[in-house]
Amino acid sequence: MKSKVNLLVITIVSIFIWSCNQISKEEKEMQTRQKVTAKDILGNPHYLAISYGGYREKSRDSQPTVKELKDDLKLLSAMGIKILRTYNVQPNLPHASNVLKAIDELKKEDSNFEMYVMLGAWIDCLNAWTDQPVNHDIESPNNAGEIERAVALANQYPDIVKVIAVGNEAMVKWATSYYVQPNVILKWVKYLQSLKKEGKLSKELWITSSDDFASWGGGDNLYHVKDLEDLIKSVDYISMHTYPYHNTHYNPEFWGVPQSEENLSSKQKIDAAMKRAIEFSKRQYDSVYKYMKSIGVHKPIHIGETGWATVSSGFYGSNGSKATDEYKQGLYYNLMREWTNSERISCFYFEAFNEKWKDAEHPNGSENHFGLFTIDGKAKYPIWDLVDKNVFIGLSRNGQPITKTYEGDINALMKDVLVPPALSEIMVNR
Structure with missing residues (x-):
C-alpha cells in the first residue's frame, strides 16, 4: 500500500513539474x-514577407473592416507569411492602423499567432496628385503629418511594427506625379533615426526607404548624388524594387x-x-550592392517589392510582350522565393490579393492583377499546392472558402499562356 502511495505522489509531482515546464516554455516563447x-x-527564410492591401472595391x-482584414491575415499566416x-x-485611409489592430486582436485571441509589419509612410512632392504644377524640388506639406502618424503607430504597436519605410518609389524619376x-x-x-537616439522610438526599429533599384544607385548615373550616398549611410538597410515583368516591355532584351x-x-x-527574368532581378540586386560598396557602405539589401501580374490588356498582354498569365506568375514566385530564401534576402512579394482600385477605369489593367489571390479569394496557380495541402481549411475570404482558379485544371490554365516573342522580333520592333 505504501509503495502505491509513493507511486501516486511521484506521479503527481511529475505531472506538476511537467506542467510547470510547459508553462515556462510558453512564457519563454511569448517573451521571445x-x-x-x-x-x-529580415533575411530569415522562416519569416516570409509580402505586400498587403485588403481593399475589395x-x-x-x-475601407475593409477589421473582420475582413483578420480573415486575410489568417490566410497569409497559413501560407507562412509573418511580415x-x-x-x-x-x-x-485607416487601412494600416486597422491592419495593426487586426494583428493585435489575433495575437490576443491566439498566443501562437505571429506577424509583424513594415509600416510605410507615403512621401510626395509639392502639388502631387492635384491640378497644380508639381514641384519635385519641394516636398508636400502633408509629409510631416504622415511621418508623425507612422511614429505614433510604431509606438502604439512596438511588438508589431519593426520597420518604418519613408516613401514608396518616391525618388525614381519615372514617378512623375x-x-x-x-x-x-x-x-x-x-x-526618425534621431527619435531612436532620443528614446522616442525603439532603438531596435529599423528605418529605410523602399524604392526602385535605380534610385538606390543601381542604374543611371544621374542618381549618383551626394544626398543618395548620405541616405544609404543613414538607413538601417536598403529596400529595393525589381520588376522584370515591366521590363518585358521597357527593356525586353532578356525576355525575347x-x-x-x-x-x-x-x-x-x-x-x-x-x-x-530571375537573372535580370539578380543583376539589378547586384548593381545596387556594387554601388553601395563603391561608397564604402556595407548594409543589408532586401527586396521591398517584386511581382508578376496575371491579366493585362496593355503592354504585357497578348498585344504586347505576352508576359502575363498565372503559369508565368507561378514560375516567377517560386524561383524568386527559392533565390531569396537561399541567399537570406527578405522578399516582400507584390502582392497578396488583387486590388481593383489601382486601375479602376480598366478592369483588365495589369495593376489590378498582381495578387496571389483573386478578389473573391480564389488561389492562383502559384499557391495551388497550398490548397492541395489543405492549409486553408476552415478559412475564407468574403465568406467564400479558398478554391483554385481554373477549378484546378492545369490544361485550361495553359490555354491562356502565351510564348514570349522571338528576340529577333523584339529587336526589329525597337
Missing part, C-alpha cells in the same frame, strides 16, 4: 516574440526567345524566359 527585432526577421473610400508591408498612414529629391527622404530618415532556343517546345521557351 516580444523581443523579436527587424534584425531577427474600386475605391479606397470603401506584411503597408504603404501609407493617411488620416482618411509625385517624386521628390533624395534630400527629402534623407531628411525624414535622419529625423533567342535563336538558340527557337526549336524548343512552347513550355520550354516559357520556362527559359522566366529563368532569365
